[in-house]
Amino acid sequence: MAEQPPASLSTVAENYLKVIYSHTEWQPDAMTSSQLAARLGLAPSSVTEMVRKLTAQNLVEHARYGTIVLTATGRAEALRMVRKHRLIETWLVREFGYGWDEVHDEAEVLEHAVSDRLLDxxxxxxxxxxxxxxxxxxxxxxxxVPALDGVLASALAAGERGRVLRISDRDPDVLRLLAAxxxxxxxxxxxxxLPDxxxxxxxxxxTA
Structure with missing residues (x-):
């Protein structure tokens, strides 16, 4: 059973937990500090200090020079933020006419301000x-969260077919290219x- 999280997590802490969760969502390898720093665009020293704080709060487990793994408490907090982010993205597309290449950055801001009542x-x-x-x-x-079962399109052999399950939203140019x-x-x-x-x-x- 997850322990109670800190009364109020900082925006930075929420972002870290969400990124760590997202890293392992579609593949099994745990995240390293260098990968986390690259994903967040931060100096490794800054990431090391924040991971130390998250470890002290029982939100992650991190052996020296090892990978970073969410605790049960950290995973619960990460899922709460992921839920907010993805519902807001869907809301912006369906209700406000945003393109799927435009919603990620908006959701990054709004997810920290939306109350649970409004989210529901x-x-x-x-x-x-x-x-x-x-x-x-x-x-x-x-x-x-439902079980995920997919492979990268780059793993398909020539002539092999696959139905698209998910497209990463990290690069708007890729989303626009695929839409075109x-x-x-x-x-x-x-x-x-698809190009590599x-x-x-x-x-x-x-698919068969």
Whole structure:
């Protein structure tokens, strides 16, 4: 059972936990400090200090020079932020006409300001969506997340087909390129159809 988190986490702490969770969501390898620093665009020394604080708060476990793993408490907090982020992205696309390449940065700001009450209202308004516009699953209010089963499109052999499950939202240019090519969630693509620089951003379920 997860211990109680600190009464109020800082925005920085919430961002760290969300990034650490997201790193292992679609692949099994735990995150290293250098990967976390690169993902956040911060100096390794700054990341080391923050990870030390998160460890002291029982939010992560981190052996010296080892990987960073969320505790049960840290995972619960990460899922709370991930739920906020993805519901807000979906809300911006459906209700305000944002493009799927425009919502990530907006959600990064709004997720720290939206109350749980407003978030629940957004969830109801949207009909309790299961996934965000990029195919990432939206955790339920109880923290449960459906099992994920997909491979990168770059893993498809020539002529092998896969149905698009998820497209990373980290690079808006990739999202715009795929939209221009008519590729979205649910599209069927073939191995070698997508350029290497794009295939590494797309997860698919192999089809017969």
């Amino acid at each position: 209202a957004i969830d109801v308004r949207l009909g309790h969506p299961a996934a965000d516009p990029h195919g990432d699953p939206i955790p339920a209010a109880d923290g449960s 090519e008519g590729v979205g969630i649910g599209s069927v693509v073939e191995g070698a159809q 620089a794009v295939a590494g951003h797309v997860w698919v379920a192999r």
